[in-house]
Amino acid sequence: xxxxxxxxxxxxELFNIGVGKGADMLNQMLGCxxxxxxxxxxxxxxNELEKQAQEFGPKEVSTVNLSFEGSLSGNxxxxxxxxxxxxxxxxxxGEEPGSPELDSVTMDTLSEVGNxxxxxxxxxxxxxxxxxxxxxxxxYAENAIHKLVGNHIDDPxxxxxxxxxxxxxxxxxxxGEIILIFGVGSLEALLQAIxxxxxxxxxx
Amino acid sequence: MDQNYVVRRxxxxxxxxxxxxxxxxxxxxxxxxxxxxxxxxxxxRIGEVFKGGPPLVFSSKFHQYxxxxxxxxxxxxTQQTMVTPVYDEEGQENYALFTIQDVTDATHQLANFRNIxxxxxxxxxxxxxxxxxxxxxxxxxENFAHVVSHDLKAPLRGIxxxxxxxxxxxxxxxxxxxxxxxxxxxxxxxxxHAMIDSIxxxxxxxxxxxxxxxxxxxxxxxxxxxxxxxPSSFHLHIHPDLPKFNTQRTKLKQVFTNLIDNAFKHHDRExxxxxxxxxxxxxxxxxxxxxxxxxxxxxxxxSIFVIFQTISKKxxxxxxxxxxxxxxxIVNDNRGTIELESSPGAGALFRFTWPKNIxxxxxxxx
Numbered sequence: 001x002x003x004x005x006x007x008x009x010x011x012x013e014l015f016n017i018g019v020g021k022g023a024d025m026l027n028q029m030l031g032c033x034x035x036x037x038x039x040x041x042x043x044x045x046x047n048e049l050e051k052q053a054q055e056f057g058p059k060e061v062s063t064v065n066l067s068f069e070g071s072l073s074g075n076x077x078x079x080x081x082x083x084x085x086x087x088x089x090x091x092x093x094g095e096e097p098g099s100p101e102l103d104s105v106t107m108d109t110l111s112e113v114g115n116x117x118x119x120x121x122x123x124x125x126x127x128x129x130x131x132x133x134x135x136x137x138x139x140y141a142e143n144a145i146h147k148l149v150g151n152h153i154d155d156p157x158x159x160x161x162x163x164x165x166x167x168x169x170x171x172x173x174x175x176g177e178i179i180l181i182f183g184v185g186s187l188e189a190l191l192q193a194i195x196x197x198x199x200x201x202x203x204x
Numbered sequence: 205m206d207q208n209y210v211v212r213r214x215x216x217x218x219x220x221x222x223x224x225x226x227x228x229x230x231x232x233x234x235x236x237x238x239x240x241x242x243x244x245x246x247x248x249r250i251g252e253v254f255k256g257g258p259p260l261v262f263s264s265k266f267h268q269y270x271x272x273x274x275x276x277x278x279x280x281x282t283q284q285t286m287v288t289p290v291y292d293e294e295g296q297e298n299y300a301l302f303t304i305q306d307v308t309d310a311t312h313q314l315a316n317f318r319n320i321x322x323x324x325x326x327x328x329x330x331x332x333x334x335x336x337x338x339x340x341x342x343x344x345x346e347n348f349a350h351v352v353s354h355d356l357k358a359p360l361r362g363i364x365x366x367x368x369x370x371x372x373x374x375x376x377x378x379x380x381x382x383x384x385x386x387x388x389x390x391x392x393x394x395x396x397h398a399m400i401d402s403i404x405x406x407x408x409x410x411x412x413x414x415x416x417x418x419x420x421x422x423x424x425x426x427x428x429x430x431x432x433x434x435p436s437s438f439h440l441h442i443h444p445d446l447p448k449f450n451t452q453r454t455k456l457k458q459v460f461t462n463l464i465d466n467a468f469k470h471h472d473r474e475x476x477x478x479x480x481x482x483x484x485x486x487x488x489x490x491x492x493x494x495x496x497x498x499x500x501x502x503x504x505x506x507s508i509f510v511i512f513q514t515i516s517k518k519x520x521x522x523x524x525x526x527x528x529x530x531x532x533x534i535v536n537d538n539r540g541t542i543e544l545e546s547s548p549g550a551g552a553l554f555r556f557t558w559p560k561n562i563x564x565x566x567x568x569x570x
Contacts, residue, residue, distance in 0.1 A: 029245040029266065066258055093265060105314075108263045108284070115261035116249075122258055135258040137286065 003043050003187065003194075010194045010201075012041045014128075015163050015180065018121030023167075025116050030092060033170040036117070036178065041163040049160055049181070050146040060142050061085075061179075062106060064114025068122070070133035072193070074158075074184035076122060078114040079145055084176025085110060088167065091174040111140045121180065128193035128200075149181055159187050207254040207298045209234045221273035221281065221306070238271060246270070250287060253300045259288040264307050275308060282311040353404045357397060364393045402526035406533070416562055417453045421446035421491075424453065425480055428460045437474045443481040447489055451562050455534050460493070462527040463554050467495035470552075488540065488557040496551040505544055531556075538562065 003011065019036040026034050044052070063079045080088065089109045090097040115138050126133060141148055149160060161182040168175035184190050206212050211234050214226045224237075235242050241250070249260050262270055262285040273281040284307050290299040367390045371383065378386075425442055434440070460480075467478050476497055483490040500508065509532040535542045535556045546552035 025245065025249065068258070105265055108265045112261045112263035112266055115259075119249075119252065119258045119260065123252060126256070132256040132291075135289070137288065138259055138261055 003191075006198075007191065007194050008041060008043070010198050011161065011190075012038060012163070013201075014124050014194070014197055015041060015121055015165075018124035019117055019165055019180075020120075021124065022117035022120035025120065026113065029116075032092065032172065034167060035170065036165050036167045038163045038165045038180070041161055043159055043161050046146060046149065046158075046160065049149060049162065052162065053145040061145055062110050063141050063143070063145070063148055064111055064118060064138060065141060065148070066115075066118050066122070066138045067136035068133045070129075071131040072126070072129050072133060072184060072189040073186075074182065075149075076118050077145075077148060077181045077183075078118050079148075079179040079181065080110055080114075081177055081179070084167075084178065087174045087176045088113065088169075091169050091172045107140050111138070114138075114140070117178070117180075121182075125190070125193055128196035129189060145179070145181070149183060159184055205234050205300050205302070207300075211237075212299065218271070218273075218304070221304075222271055223274060241270065250300055253287055253289045254298045256289065256298070259286055261286055264311060270302065271304060273304075273306070281306050282308045349404050349406075353400045356400050360393050360397050360400070364390050364397075367393070399526075406526055406530055415452070416450050418448070419451050419453045419456060420448045421456070421482070424457055425460055425464075428457060428464055432461070432465050432468060434468045434478075435474050438468070438471075439475065439477040441477065441479045443479075446480075446482050447484075447560075449489075449560055451558070452538070455538065456558065459531050459534055459556065459558075460491075462531040463493040463556075466527060466554075467493060467497065467552070471495060471497040473497075485557065487561070488559055490555060490557050492553055492555050494551065494553040499548045499550050500544065500546040500552055501548055505546060508544065509542070 015038045019038055023034050023036045026032065061079045061081055062085045063077050065075060065077045067075045085106060086097050089095065089106050092113070093105050093109055095105055118138070122133075161184075163180040163182070165178040165180055166175065167178055211229050211232055214224070214229050216226075218224075219226055229237065235247070241247060246262075253260060262283075264282045264284045267283075267285070269280050269283040270285045271283070273283070275281055284305040286303045288301045288303065290301045291297065292299075367386050371386055374382075422442060422444075425446065429440060464478065464480070467476075476495060479492070479494040481492045481494070483492075509528050532542050535558070539559050540557040542554065542556035544552060544554055
């Protein structure tokens with residue numbers, strides 16, 4: 001089952017609402033002026049994701065992962081390409097880019113930043129899912145994106161939604177990319193959520 | 205904690221860490237006990253957990269702690285906290301479970317690591333500056349030695365030629381004494397020429413990295429002896445177990461050449477004996493070059509490694525007092541030591557150490 005253009009637009013809007021809320025929370029917490037936008041999203045297969053992953057450059061990326069089960073089941077992953085991870089972490093922590101100790105705070109910092117963004121995106125989607133979801137403990141991992149996604153795939157119906165988000169911290173003149181990968185076991189529940197969201201938009 | 209922020213569980217670990225007994229906190233309002241959690245970055249996020257949102261991560265990097273747990277010296281633990289939603293069996297009551305990890309030690313270790321690194325970086329910059337300065341001075345010295353030797357050798361050659369021409373011009377017209385004086389003038393000029401060459405040689409030995417090669421020490425010593433051409437009446441004893449190892453061949457050869465040449469040159473008998481041996485001392489080889497020549501007076505022993513100090517009574521011009529100075533320089537540059545054991549009439553024994561593994565200085569090119 002593929003998403004129509006309308007549905008993709010609506011889902012993109014849900015993602016934008018989510019990352020926007022996440023950015024607001026980060027700004028409140030850290031006193032920075034971070035902005036995150038998701039210009040567009042796309043659905044793709046694991047093979048297509050593998051090809052896309054090569055564009056991200058080095059093989060390993062830092063990711064924050066959250067699995068969920070219930071009427072909507074799957075995995076949400078926020079991946080930070082190495083340069084963006086370094087820029088973001090050094091901007092938020094004041095560590096010098098390229099310093100070895102940046103590695104040791106990367107996991108700590110990205111775990112929370114990723115957690116805030118993923119939770120906000122999940123929140124904006126699950127607002128339109130009737131049933132409560134069960135979540136795994138969020139975890140941080142470094143590996144090739146397609147391998148990390150592949151770990152969660154045991155279902156031929158599995159659909160991958162890829163959102164390349166752009167972040168910028170205005171007062172620090174730092175920007176970069178964040179990749180949000182949303183894998184779901186079945187699109188059905190997600191489609192219901194999208195329809196509910198569209199209805200809400202239509203009703204104003 | 206339940207959705208009214210009332211504390212429902214408080215385990216013994218948290219009792220110990222926080223110093224707050226279970227009895228005094230159960231049933232109380234968490235936000236009243238810890239007002240910091242009323243701040244929006246905590247309150248709003250924790251609120252999402254009660255609405256069925258995903259677990260929360262509070263990293264030690266952004267929040268030193270959520271629940272203050274005093275440690276010595278008036279500080280508090282550094283904590284990593286996760287807040288997870290928990291539901292009762294009927295799914296009616298929502299709770300938030302705080303899982304707290306004490307990461308104080310890891311944080312201190314990181315801070316210590318940073319201090320050490322900062323100090324080391326400072327030292328490294330200092331060393332690099334010194335190294336660059338030393339390399340600059342060496343290069344200047346080599347240039348200087350080159351220019352000086354070239355400029356001084358030209359007039360010396362002139363003096364020698366002029367002495368020859370005076371001798372030719374005045375053939376049969378000057379006294380034997382004057383002729384001898386002119387001959388001495390030529391000899392001194394030749395000796396000075398040799399000294400100037402030595403300055404150049406010494407300066408070249410200060411600088412420059414050499415390639416590391418596989419060296420068969422026994423074969424190397426045989427090569428040295430062949431080049432030095434000692435009288436056939438000399439007895440040479442070379443230790444059979446001389447090592448084969450990777451090292452700076454040219455430098456090691458220079459050391460053996462200088463020491464063996466020294467033994468030949470200063471020997472007072474045609475049937476002298478020279479012995480070359482080795483001892484393994486762990487990280488280093490200890491080589492010896494021993495002769496049964498006239499030996500060295502104790503008063504001269506300290507100065508023989510100093511440049512231009514020669515105890516030779518000959519003034520033939522080939523003994524400039526540079527050989528042992530270069531030898532000591534090469535050995536010391538390779539983390540080795542050199543020493544002399546000698547007494548008048550009992551020969552001389554030079555003992556030097558040479559590393560089994562050569563460590564080269566880092567290049568300043570990058």
